[in-house]
Amino acid sequence: MKVSTKLVIASTIAASAVITGCASTSSGSAYSSGQARQEQTVRMGVVESLRQVSIEGSRSGVGAVAGGVVGGVAGSNIGGGKGSTIGSILGAVAGGVAGNAIEQGVTKKPGQEITVKLDNGELRAITQEADEVFRPGERVRLLSGGGVTRVTH
DSSP, rough: OOOHHHHHOOOOOOOHHHHHHHHHSOSSSOOOOOTTOEEEEEEEEEEEEEEEEEEEOOOOOOHHHHHHHHHHHHTTTTTHHHHHHHHHHHHHHHHHHHHHHHHHHHEEEEEEEEEEEETTTTTTEEESOOOOOTTTOOOOEEEEEEEEEEEEE
């Protein structure tokens, strides 16, 4: 297989890894297909406090695999014979480490920890993507169902 063909294949794998890693499940506004048409419990309360947090990026392994492929192909172009083999191995390892770090960085999201005082006096803290603006003292809804709780207006 030609080097240019190998690079096209490796680039395609890397691009699909990035696209796959961009799916969001921690948003206050985004629902998975499994959450659609499911009954949720609604509780009312008031925002007590907010804290900005980071939601870690995914570690699916797709980034590491794609990086390993790209690194291995790139490393195989170094030298000839044993040098090419060693270059492939070192390139694959370095590419895998870099691909994993890129996947985590690309999928990392800004979030917020929202502490809500429910109407019954209980306090609840929910962490979700910072895709809605909340303010202390604001009246909000907590929607809970299927093990997931989100804060909405």
